[in-house]
Amino acid sequence: MVEVPAGPIRWQYGLRAEDLLDRDWSEFARPVEALGHPVRLELVRRILTGTQTTAELLELDQFASTGQLYHHLRQLVSAGWLVSPRRGHHQTVSTSQTGNERLADSIQSLPGSFDGFRSLSVAEIGPNGPVFAGIGDADPAHSGAPGPDTVFELGSITKTFTGALFADAIERGEVSPDDPLSQYLDALTGTPAGAVTLASLSQHSSGLPGLGETAVASTLESLLLNENPYASTSTEQLIADAAVAPVDPDQGTVYSNFAVALLGTALVEAAGVDDYATLLRERLTEPLGMDHTVVAATADQVPEDAVPGYLLNGTRAPRWWGEEYLPAGSATFTTASDLAIWAQANLDGTAPGAAALQPTAPMGTDTEIGWGWLTSPSFDGTGAQTWHNGATGGFRTFLPARRAWLWWPLAVAGLAAAAGITVLW
Structure with missing residues (x-):
C-alpha cells in the first residue's frame, strides 16, 4: 500500500x-x-x-x-501517459479507404496529423444529401475502413438527444423549463438538488458538481485500471447521489454529466415511460429512422458489431455501458449514417425538439448554450456554428449542426477507432 x-x-x-x-x-x-x-x-x-x-x-x-x-x-x-505502458508499436491511420473518393482525399489533405488514431468515418451533407467515406482499419481483427453503418460509441453528443427530448417535452406540455427537479423526482423533495430547475440542468448552470459522488470514485478507479467507469451504476444510485449532492449557486457554469443525467431521468418520469432507452427510441430515433442508434444499460445491450476503441498507447479501451449516466452519453452507440440523419433533421428543422438548438443562456466567453447544443464562432471566424462533441474510452466525436454557409461538412473521427463527428474544412 x-x-x-x-x-x-x-x-x-x-x-x-x-x-x-x-x-x-x-x-x-x-x-x-x-x-x-x-x-x-x-x-x-x-x-x-x-x-x-x-x-x-x-x-x-x-x-x-x-x-x-x-x-x-x-x-x-x-490517454495512457501516467499509468498505462507505452507499447512497442506506433499507431496511426492505415491506407485502407472506402466510400466517396473525393471526400476521403479531402480528409487526407487536412492539415495536422492522424497519429494516435486508428480510423476515421466521415459524412458530408450537401444540397444533394450526405456522402460518406472511411479511412483506416476500424477493427484490427478485420481489415477494412469503416463504412456509413459502422457502429461506434457516441459520447456526449448524446446530450443533444437529451436536449431535444427536453424541448419536445416542453412542446408537449409535459414539463416547463423553470420546473424544479423534485417535481419529477420525488425522492429529492427538500434537498438542494431538488430545488434546481430543469433549464439549469440543461444549461450546466445548476450549481451541481460534474459527477455524482459514486461516479467520482468509480471514474478514478477506472482510469487507473482501464475499466468501465459505469458498470455498477443505476438510476437509483443517481438519485441517491443527488439527494446528498452539494449545490453551489455561485459556481457559475460547470459542465455536468450529473446534471444532464438527472434531466434525462426527470424527462422519463414526465413522459411516463420505463427508461431513457424507451424515451429516446419512441420520440427520436424511430421517428427519424435512426435504426442503428441505441443506448446500453447492460453489457448484453452493447451492439455485437460495435468496433473497439483504443487508447493512444495502443491499449484496448474498455467497453462502456451502464444505466446511470445514459442521458449524458455514457453508452450510446450509433453510425455515421444515423448521425447524418440527425444533423440533417436539425438543419432543416424536422427533428423532434429542434428548438433545442436555439441559445437560451451564455456559457463562457463567446459561447451560448441552448438545450444541450452549444453555439460559438466558427473555427475560421466566418460565422457561427452550433455543435457538440463527445468522448468515451477510445472514441472522440464532434458534430456541427449549423453554419453560415451552404455546405454542411461533418466527419466521424475516432481515437484509435471509428468514432464521432468533426468538422472538415
Whole structure:
C-alpha cells in the first residue's frame, strides 16, 4: 500500500480527496503493476492530494481549481501517459479507404496529423444529401475502413438527444423549463438538488458538481485500471447521489454529466415511460429512422458489431455501458449514417425538439448554450456554428449542426477507432 499524507484539497465534485484516497489500495497493486508502472500510482495520488508539483509535470502553467487539475489528470491517465505502458508499436491511420473518393482525399489533405488514431468515418451533407467515406482499419481483427453503418460509441453528443427530448417535452406540455427537479423526482423533495430547475440542468448552470459522488470514485478507479467507469451504476444510485449532492449557486457554469443525467431521468418520469432507452427510441430515433442508434444499460445491450476503441498507447479501451449516466452519453452507440440523419433533421428543422438548438443562456466567453447544443464562432471566424462533441474510452466525436454557409461538412473521427463527428474544412 502506498502511503501519502492526506491533503486539504476538496474535489470540485464534492468528495474530499483524502476520503477517496484513504482506502486500501493494495487490491489494485497487481493490476497496476501489470500495466507496467506501479510506481506511478504514488505519483497519481500525490497529484490528487496536492503534495506533488503539477505545473512542470503536466506542462501546464497553472490550475485555476482542483476541478481543472482533476480534468487534466483524467485526460493524461486516460490517454495512457501516467499509468498505462507505452507499447512497442506506433499507431496511426492505415491506407485502407472506402466510400466517396473525393471526400476521403479531402480528409487526407487536412492539415495536422492522424497519429494516435486508428480510423476515421466521415459524412458530408450537401444540397444533394450526405456522402460518406472511411479511412483506416476500424477493427484490427478485420481489415477494412469503416463504412456509413459502422457502429461506434457516441459520447456526449448524446446530450443533444437529451436536449431535444427536453424541448419536445416542453412542446408537449409535459414539463416547463423553470420546473424544479423534485417535481419529477420525488425522492429529492427538500434537498438542494431538488430545488434546481430543469433549464439549469440543461444549461450546466445548476450549481451541481460534474459527477455524482459514486461516479467520482468509480471514474478514478477506472482510469487507473482501464475499466468501465459505469458498470455498477443505476438510476437509483443517481438519485441517491443527488439527494446528498452539494449545490453551489455561485459556481457559475460547470459542465455536468450529473446534471444532464438527472434531466434525462426527470424527462422519463414526465413522459411516463420505463427508461431513457424507451424515451429516446419512441420520440427520436424511430421517428427519424435512426435504426442503428441505441443506448446500453447492460453489457448484453452493447451492439455485437460495435468496433473497439483504443487508447493512444495502443491499449484496448474498455467497453462502456451502464444505466446511470445514459442521458449524458455514457453508452450510446450509433453510425455515421444515423448521425447524418440527425444533423440533417436539425438543419432543416424536422427533428423532434429542434428548438433545442436555439441559445437560451451564455456559457463562457463567446459561447451560448441552448438545450444541450452549444453555439460559438466558427473555427475560421466566418460565422457561427452550433455543435457538440463527445468522448468515451477510445472514441472522440464532434458534430456541427449549423453554419453560415451552404455546405454542411461533418466527419466521424475516432481515437484509435471509428468514432464521432468533426468538422472538415
